[in-house]
Amino acid sequence: MKPNISKTLGINGLGRIGKLTLWHHAGRKYFDRIIVNTGRKVGKSLEDLIHYIERDTTYGKLSSFLYGYQAKPVISDVDEKEASFSVNGVTVKILQKDRNPKDIEWAAHDAKIVVDTTGQFLDPSLAANAAKGSIRGHLEAGAQKVIASAPFKLKEGTPMPEDSVTTVMGINDKVYDPLKHTIISNASCTTTCLSHMIKPLIDYFGIERVLSASMATIHAATGSQAVLDRLPKTDAKDLRKSRSIMNNIILTTTGAAKALQLVIPEMATIGFIAESVRIPTATGSLIILVMNFQEELNKKPIRRDLINSIYETAANTNTNGYLIYSDKQNVSSDIIGTPRAAAVIEGHETHARTGAININLEHVRGIEKSIMEQIKDQVTSIQVTQAVIYGWYDNEMASYVNMLGDRTVSIAEAMH
Incomplete structure (x- = not known):
């Protein structure tokens, strides 16, 4: 960041991601x-409020998170009148008056960059003065850049505004244009992990060899779920969201398939299905990725060892640490707090199987009738390998908030 630009960060919302974002930057x-x-x-x-900030059920005390067993109190200089205090030497000022982004006093406090962690303002096509608030309101209130800690949600058929972009660090973060983009989505934790699992395979094999793909995320609970069974909301479509996450495995949905196309556009050319299951853990999630590849003549067959070597090579050459390859037998708690790990590949569980698929050429589009008449055997066979890859991710701090922090700092450094 240039000397004439304020090094003040704005955070809107202090829920799970908001609090951990404060921890990260402190x-x-x-x-x-x-x-x-x-x-x-x-x-x-x-x-x-300080009591809430310095304690966390999942990650422990803030002081221990920052300094381990040598931890000392890191919150000081508490000023009740000014609603301010210091966290690890960083001054924190609390605003409590306004909920609509356009009314928040960012300009008065020289906050040029704002991270919106509320999950409430995700449509960049809405005007700043929209009745229920808009992410653009932050710009009207004085911010120059706004980063959403969730995927954009636009109405069907609404084009993405030219000043808005979705990025995942280590995947397509370079598409961010500081002269053009003012509203940036950091996608989701699941899209972040998924994109880091898919990109090494696409880079190695090429998208043309991918016939289809699917994924399921076994996802930890989030704040949107009920602790105990509750009455469904008016016009609720998914009644399972009102059931207790403490006692159930709950089927739900994920927008990862749609968001994936924003960060890896090639994926739009193949069929991709994404499913999600919520389980009663605080954090630590798992993606099970299934990729179907067409085998090619005179090329090395796709086997477990080849897939693992692709990931291991990618992890070793990825100096930012976003991808980790592990040959250990992990469980979900093992990856909680892993620094900046978008995905931890569980190489021990990678599987690959090859089989033949018969294709009736009569049902293949684009083959002219005159050519078909010359083909005696109109049923042909191709070799297809199905690969199953497991990828862990700490869906709160490690896989998401730490990378959100990298995105925020990279944007700050590019400001002029």
């Missing part, structure tokens, strides 16, 4: 000041 210390908008009063005093 440890990273790239920004001198962090302005956090909660949009409402929290507890009875500033001390109650």
Whole structure:
């Protein structure tokens, strides 16, 4: 970031991702000041809010998270009147008055970059003065760049505004144009992991050899789910969302397939199915990726060892650490807190099987009738290999918030 640009970060929302984003930047210390908008009063005093910030059921105490067993208190200089305090030497100012992005006092506090972690304002096509608020409101309120910590949600058929873009660090982050883009989606934790699992295979084999693909994420619980069974909301379409996550495995949906095409456009040319299952764990999720490849004559067959070597090579050459290859027998808690790991490939469980598929050429589009008449055997056979790959991801801090932090800092450094 150039000297004349404020090193002040704005964070809208202080839920799971908002709090962990504050933790990340308090440890990273790239920004001198962090302005956090909660949009409402929290507890009875500033001390109650600090109590929430410095403790976390999943990751422990903030001080231990930053400094381990040598930890000392990291929150100081508490000023109740000014609603400010210091976290690890970084000044934090709390705003509690406004929930609509256009009304938040970013300009007054010189916050040029805002990370919106509320998950409420995800349609960049809405005007800044939209009745229920809009992500563009942050720009009207003084921000120059806004990063959404979730995928965009536009109405069907609505084009993506030219100043908006979806990126995943290590995949397509270079498409961000600082002179053009003002609203950036950091996609989702699942899309982040999935894209890092797919890209090494696409780079090695080429998209033309991929016949189809699918994935299922075995995903930890999120704040949108019910702790105990509750009455469904008015006009609710999915009644399972109102069931207790503490006691159930819950089928749900994921937008990862659609979002994947935004960061790896080649995937739009093949059929791709994405499913999601929620389980009663706090964090630590797993993607089971299935890829169907066409084998080619005179080329090395696709086997388990080849697939694992592709990932191992990609991980070793990926100096940012976004992809990790492991030959250990992991469980979900083993990957919680893994630094910057978008995906941890469980090489021990990679599988590949090859079989023949018969194709009736009469049903293949584009073959002229005159050519078909010259073919005696109109049923042909091709060799297809189905590969199954497992990828772990810490869907909160490691796979998402740390990479969201990288995205935020990279945007700040490009500002001028």
